[in-house]
Every structure is written in C-alpha cells, then in structure tokens.
Amino acid sequence: MEPLSSYFFSKFQHPTNIPFPSTAANHLLTPLRPPRISPLNFSSVRNEERPQESETITIQPLRKVTKCTGQLSTKRSSIQGTELVETRLKPSLFTFIFNSLDRFIAEFLDPPLRPSIDPKYVLSGNFARVDELSPTESEVIQGYLPSCLDGAYIRNGPNPQFIPCGPYHLFDGDGMLHSIRISQGKATFCSRYVETYKYMVERRIGSPVFPNLFSAFNCLAASLVRCAVTAARVLTGQFNPINGIGLANTSLALFGGNLFALGESDLPYAVKVTSEGDIITLGRHDSFGKPFSTMTAHPKIDSDTGEAFAFRYSSTMPPFLTFFRISANGIKQKDVPIFSMKKASFIHDFALTKNYAIFPETQIGMNLSEIIKGRSPMGVDPNKVPRLGFIPRYAEDESEMWWIDVPGLTILHVINAWEEDDGNTIVLVAPNVSPVEHIFDNMDMIHFSLEKITVDIKAETVSRHPVSTKSLEFGVINSAYLRKKNKYVYAAIGAPMPRAAGVVKVDLTLSAETECGGCVVASRLYGTGCYGSEPFFVPREPNNPEVEEDDGYVVTYVHNENSNQSSFLVMDAKSPSLDIVAVVKLPGRVPYGFHGLFVPESDLNKL
Template identity: 50%
Template sequence: MKSHSSFIVSVSKRNNIEKVQETRITEKRSEQGSNHTHFDLRKSLVENLFVMLERAIIKFIDPPLHLSVDPNHVLCDNFGPVDELSPTECDIIHGSSSILSSLEGVYIRIGPNPQFTPNGPHHYFDGDGMMQSLRISKGRATFCCRYVKTNKYSFEHQVGSYIVPNIIGGMQDLGPFLARVVLYNARAILGHYDMSKGFGVANTNLAYFGGRVYALCESDLPYEIKVKDDGDIITLGRHDFNGKLTLNMTAHPKVDPNTKEAFAFRYWATRPYLTYFRFDANGNKQPDVPIFSMKQSSLTHDLAITQKYAIIFDIQLGVDPMNFIRGRHLISVDPTKVPKIGILPRYATNESEIKWFDAPGINILHVVNAWDDIDDDGSEVIVLVASNILHVEHFMERLYMTEPSMEIVTIHFGTGTVSSKSMLIDNLEFPVINQAYVGKKNSLAIQVFYSAINEKTPTKTSMRRTLGVVKLDIFASENNKDKHKHIVASRMYGENCFGGEPFFVARDPEDPNSEEDDGYVVSYVHDESSGESKLLVMDARSPSLEIVAQVKLPQRVPYGLHGIFIREKTFKKI
C-alpha cells in the first residue's frame, strides 16, 4: 500500500496524448453503415425510408466529429456497452459470513449503455440506462444486468434502430440537429413514436424515497424499477406522481434520513430556469416553487439540504437554444456570468424568502454534504462540502481537463459573502457519505466521506477512469500543512484495474451508537488485462481500506455512473 502522498502523485502523471485529444476527426464516417444500404425485409417500407434518410444525414450533413462525440472513441474498452444478463449466481471469492450478513440486500449501479452502435454523434451521457445489480441473500450473491425500459428504449428496441436524436451529442451543430428533429417529428406524426411518453434515457442515478426505487436522468421523469426476489430487475414505468411532476427532474434528489422526505428540482432552457419541489415521506409530490429570480439558464446537476434550508446553484454552464443560431453548442459556458448560490427554506411555498449569494469561481457539480452552523461572531452560516469544477469551459468537449476541486464552502448570512477552501485538487469525483448524515454535522471531531480518484488524463477515451478510492476527514487539523492532510485512508485498485463510484454501506444502521465510518465501502472494479469484473468490499475504518470480501462477476461491468444500496429489510417492503 502506497503512502497517501505517493498515492496522489502516482495518478498525476500525464500521458502524452494531449495533441490527440485536441484534434478533430477529419474523415467522414463513410465506412460506418456503408455495408448496410440494402433494405431490411423485416422492416416496413416507411421504416426503411427513415433508415436511409438517417444514413444520408450522417454521410452528407454531419460535420467531422469531435472526439468527445465520436462513438468509436467514446465507447471503447470498458466504457463500451454490454448485453443484458439474467440473474446469475456468482462466486464469492472471500468474505466472512458476518460481513455478508451486513451486506444483505442489493447494490445497483447505473450508467449509459447504448443498445445500438451509434453511427452519428454520440456523447457518453447519451446512452440508454443500464442497471448492474448484485443481490446478496443468505450467503449467496446473484448478479443481474438490465436496461431501464424507458419509452425511448422500448420503441427503439421494437424498431431495431435509433429513433430519438441524442440530447447532448446530437446538439453540436444546427443543420444536422434540425434534420434529425424533422425525421423524429415525422415518425411521431405517422404514429411511430409517442413523444408524450418521454424521450429520456434514465442512465444517471438511482434513488429510494416514498417506498419506491427510481432510475433517474435529468432529461426526463423518473422511471420506477423493482428488484425481484430472484435478483431480476424490472421497469414498472415512467412516474409522474399523479400528474404533479412535469417535464423532468434532477438525478440527485436529497433524502432526509430522519423525516424520509425527498427534496429535488428541475432546470429548463426557458423561464423559470429552475423549479424547486419536494416529496413527503409517502412519496407524494408537493407544489412547485418556480425560481423566477434565476436570470439565466443553469445546468444545475445537484442540490444540498440542511435541517433548515435547500441549497441550489446557478453556475456558468447553461443551455441556450439561441446558441444554434450563433453557431455554438446548445450547452455552453458564459465566462462573464458570476455563479451564485441560492438558499431557500426547505418548506418554502414560493421564492419570496430565497437569498442569493455571489460565489465567484464556484461551479458545483456534485455535493458531498451541507449543514447549518454558527460562525465565531455568532452569525448564521451554512457549510457546504462539494466538488467544484475549476475549468468548466472544458466540460463538454474535454471533460478530462475540468480539474474538479473538493472544497469546503461557507455561506455567511451576516455579511452576505461566500468563502471557500480547497481540501484537495487531485481529480476527486463521485463523493459519497454515510446517508444517515445527510444535511447535518457530525457531533464528533471528525466528519468523513469517500471519493473516487481519477486518472489525470485518459489514455483512449475522453472519460477518465477511476484508479482508487480515498477517505477524507473534513475536519482535518488546520496545523497540518500537508496538502493531503484530509486523506485518512486510501486504496488503489492495482495495475490496469479501474473502478467507479464507491458507495458506503453502514454495518448496522439501526445501532444508535455506531460511528459514522462503521461500515463498508463497495465498488465494482474491472481488470482491463484479464477482462474480469468484481465487487470489492472494503473496511471503511481501515487505514488501507482493506478488502474484506470479493465477488467475481459473470460478465464485464462498464464503469458507469452512480449507485445505491438497498437493505434486505427495505427490499422486502418495496
């Protein structure tokens, strides 16, 4: 096990591929689909016509693809899609019965996994949602891999080809995008696609609230899913909460561990640019609170809650339909915009009490946690721990250059100012905490969270791979001048082994005396040399995050995005 300093230094070595990442592909994808110009006799004449028109767009209208939306580049190696797999029993390589009993339930991670090989522009985030689940029960582990059966997935599966224009990759240039929209609308008019049933991909995150589990993506409504006793995963359908939820919803709702309420929002390209709302403990959606005081579009990905407030972010990354006319990407960065943080009472019924704070240089992507506090002068403050994108201008085309910084942000009510302190700038992402501490401060002298640590520069794709996991103490001693003082434990996955988001599972969540880090950190890890994937179970209290159990998985597990663990007791209630 390397020391914390050498651990960080080892991942900061850059590969000599900067020039490759910056260049554009200058050749048309004339080879793609060139051997498939004949009619498919299994399809109708109209459907074959649509396919021919799509190929014409690719050949004659699409510009040369940037590497960030070239499917041959984006979907290589373990970022590439896999097939569905029915429930399959796995080999538990090692792990005691007491450890396995603490993990009884189901761990699910979700991520983009296109069901068809894209021909046109395709961003990694455009892929259909695929769930990779591991059910542990009575000492046995069962793995399953299923698509979220969204409206988009189901219809395209029936037709056998892409139908819906990619939300991100397809919006790079006006001409090709309009051509695809015309084609898409033609299908809808002819009854080949029902737009009212949604067009999202449900590929970003999973959440449990109101007694239900949802697959989420911020381009659509949630899709309810269910894990069966045999480990299989089924999609129950798109959920609009009795007609009270419209358009879309964040993929990162926050659930209060005590009240069981969920707090969420949606953003849009037109006013109101952001709308806040919440769900009661039974999952009943409460009325919308439109935030008209937000003056510009913001691609707000996450929010935070405390015991008193909801915290929203107005960042420099936004969506502007006029960009098409200006010859820019739909999603772009406004460098002149001053980011803001909005503080709203959790139970607000309108935006009259919202307070906005200028937060220069703070573009929040993922939130670790937040809590209410008092400063040395006795004034009210909110402390926020989150991942800040230092170079947001690279978010769409050069994601590996965004350089996230894990920061402690303090919002001062008395002075109306925001201050921030960087804990670490070492490509830390996918932070997770013990979910029992959401929205509150630990009363002890420590407060910890876990984060994936990514390679500095990707070797083959525009997405960075995860080299290991670190445990950080937010309240590390101020007297310690080591730049890595907040790191209290770490583990690298080994040569040519890469993981994804870690997830914390408490050993005994019902024990009131258990400490915040009393539990396990779990993650899927893939060995690119052998092609094998495993679930690693690490002791969250060990200085080396010692591996205490491993499960060998029956097929490759792509790196994916976010996940959830649902305990057996909760599982039985769903």
C-alpha cells in the same frame, strides 16, 4: 439530461394520441414481461449471523410489447384492472426512409466528429456497450460478504441499446442497472436495461428513433434535418413524446415506498429487484400532472421525515428552476417556481440542510447559436458569475430566496451540507470543477477540487477551503449524516472521470494547509489498468446510533482492463488502507458509469 427535451418535443403532438394509462395502484403494477429467472447454484462462502404502511405512489405502466409480427396494429387488454396498449410493428417504409435519412445526415452533413461525440472513441474499451445478463451465480474469490450487505448494490450507467448512427455522447446512452444481490454471504449478479418508453419504442422498431440530445445538434445543417426527421417520426406515429423521452441512466433513489431509476430528462422509473436477483421495470412515475415534466436525478431524502426534496430545470424558457418536495407517502407537493434565476443554467444537483435547500447556479447552459458554429448548444458563458441560491425547505414561493455570487465556483455534485451557529452558518461540501469549459468535451483536462465551503448567512459572505490536491469526485458519506455535520467523505480518484483509479477517505475536521497529504486519511489504488466507479458507504449497524460514523464498508465495481474482468469490491471503511474484505468475481463486464445505491434486504422486501 435536459438540454433540449422539454422545449423541442413540446412542439410536436401525435395527431391521434394513443391512450396511455395514467394511474395505477402499487399492487397493480404490471411488469413489461414476466420475471426472468435463471436457476441459481451459489458457491460456498463464509457466512455471518444475520442479525408503516404508506400511501401508494402513482406509477404509469409502460406499454406491453409483444414480438413484432406484422403490420401496424393496436389492441387493448385489461390486466389486473389496468388498461395497457399492445402494439405490433414490422419495419415499415417510414422506418426505412427515416433510417436512411439518419445515415445520410451522419455521412454527409455532420462535421468531423470530436472525440467526445465520436462513438468509435466514446464506446471503446470498458465504455463499450454490453448485453443484458440474467441473474447469475457470482463467486466470492477473496474474503467474505458481511451480513450487513444482505440486500442489493445497484449501479446505473449509460449503455446504448443500438450502436449509434452518427454522433454520440456518453450521457446519451440508455440506462442499464448492474445489480449484485447478496443473501447470507452468497451473491447473484444481473444487468438489465431500465425499460423506459424510449427503450421500448426503439426495441419494438429495431433501430434508434430518438435523437441523442447531447450530441446530435452539433452543426446547423445536420441539426435542421435531424429536427425535421424527428418531427416526421412523431407525426407518423413512431413515438409520442408526451410519454417521456428520458434515458433513466444516471442514478437511483429510494423514496415514497419505491425504488427509482433516475435521469433528469424525464420522470423517475420505478424498478424492483426480485429475491432471485432479477431487475424488473415497473413503470414511469406519473403523479406530476404535467406533460413533458422532468425531475432531477439527485433528490435529497430526509431520513427523519421520509420526504424527498427535488427540482427540475429548463434550458429554454422561465421558470428556469422549479423546486418541489414529495411527501413520505409519495405525493408530490406544490411547485415553487424560481424566477429570480434569469438565465438557463445546468443545475445537476443541490444541497439540503435542516432549514434550507441550496442551488448552485453555474456558468454551464445552452446557447442555440453555437449550433451554427458547429458546436454543441451546451456550453459555458464566461460572462456569467456563478451563484449559490438559498430557499427555505418549506417555502410557498420564492419571496424568501436569496443569492450570493461565488466567482469561480462550479458545482455539479453535492456531497453534504449542514448548519452551524444556530443556523447562522451553512457548511457545504462539494467538488469544484475546473476548468469548466472542458466539462463536456475533454475530461482529461478537468480537475475536481474537493472543497469545504462556509457561508455566513447574515453577512452574506462565502469562504472556500480545499481539502485535498487530488482530483476527487463521486463523493459519498454515511447517509445517516445527510443534512448533519459529518466527519468523513469517501471519494473516487479521477482517472479521469467517470473512471476512478482508486478511492480515498477524507477527514473534514483536519486542515489541508497543515496536514501532510491534505485531509486524506486513508486511500486505496486499484492497481495498474484497474478502474472503479463511484464508491458507496454501507454502515455495519445501520440501526445503532451509538456506532462511529465510519464503522462500515465501502463498496464499488472495479474493472481490470488487462484481463477484461469486472469485480465487486468490499473495503473496510475504518482501516487506514481501506483493507479489502471481499472480492466477488462477476460473470459479466460492468462498463464505467455513474451513481449507485445499496438497498438493504428489509427495504427490498417492501418493494
């Protein structure tokens, strides 16, 4: 998330900028440590029959870190032609002073913490942090794993490396990937941190160094002192913000020949899932050519062209929105700054059709004056009217962009969008958040109303049609239908989010006003005390265009809070009750988190 990062950290530069590699060919990517592989003894389960080269994307390898042994020292080594910096630290006087100041701020300057930023509440139950888990055999305790699931399902989410000292918001956690590697009906589970620059710096020092951007700035006195401490950490060389401050804790995406872990406060981090099921962080995407650059956690990949369309937003200075695309071979194209967005807005996701990119400008933004009142700078402007912005996909500038006011519409996630009537109509499918003022503080009060939004381009009018009375978020479709008219949506039932009490299947061709139960045609509740995450649809025959849209499986992680046991659940996407096809008992707990991705075996082999 990007509320303060680009502005705040751009004010500080390390006095002696430590050299940091900026480019590396894909075949020269050097992992931070050797692959961590454990012997695998798979359980016996039912099996089924197993049914262009591109230009290299630029990756910035992270620093190679060795065990802390003594005083500060820096040496360089050349590994496969790529220069890495090897830094060794032991707890210093500066570290002791800064950590003491952090404790002083938390104890004496912070106001009483709201539950939404109090780690005692935020990190309770299945939101509590977990340690990394090496690849471990996982037992299929019910059913079988279909052959189309050969590959890896990976879910991202926040998991702080250290117990926070002071305020902490769920969005502030370090990214951790929970992967289940499936091959010939056998499963291997693994949990690994995304080894971001932030994660590696704090692991080396042994304590938190970077401020929690969503929670640390909640009153004037504490905010000013935290800013001073952070500046001092930079000036004394504890970290260099030009190398990135992001968490990579939000989602995953596959484009440009790489698998990326994403978080919108930084650039993407390339990761790899090995044949043994381990997860390795390869490095930070570094082809943008601008310090302090960021990218959305929700790029849209056009399966026909292989391009990825993306954006970044700024909370402090124009342009508040910048649109760009990445070619099929991983090369970032020209920025299109959007100056017609006059105020900063929290734009987390966007939509893509055959001809347009669509941006939902919301009432959510940053107001630094709120810090004086003891509140988070992230808040809601009730006087701002939400809008939808439309720009051609291949626009050279914003001259062809136009906006339509849509009062009461707050979109955080977009499920799909397509064009009808020879391109004169755009249909957008997305949950509307209400009441928006509680989005960061009290998810219990939030309702996600899944809507079908129709835009008449010529008349510049918008009509909205709710498709269910349930609170539905984290919606997904068969990815082959992205940008195209689709029929089915699979969405999580909020309990509240990011916990999901179950999953539903929605038929967008039905009328919510006339159909009993709205447009929901199938559902499954996980049971008392059992909650899941975002569902994901995996087609049964991904390369067969003749199969029906819903011919496949819905997968997700589910946690039983009664037994403290996490499982991987596979459901039949066509059945009226989303019948269970397989349950895999996981050897480690999976905390509630954000977005996931299934990567087929064929794509894993190309990474």
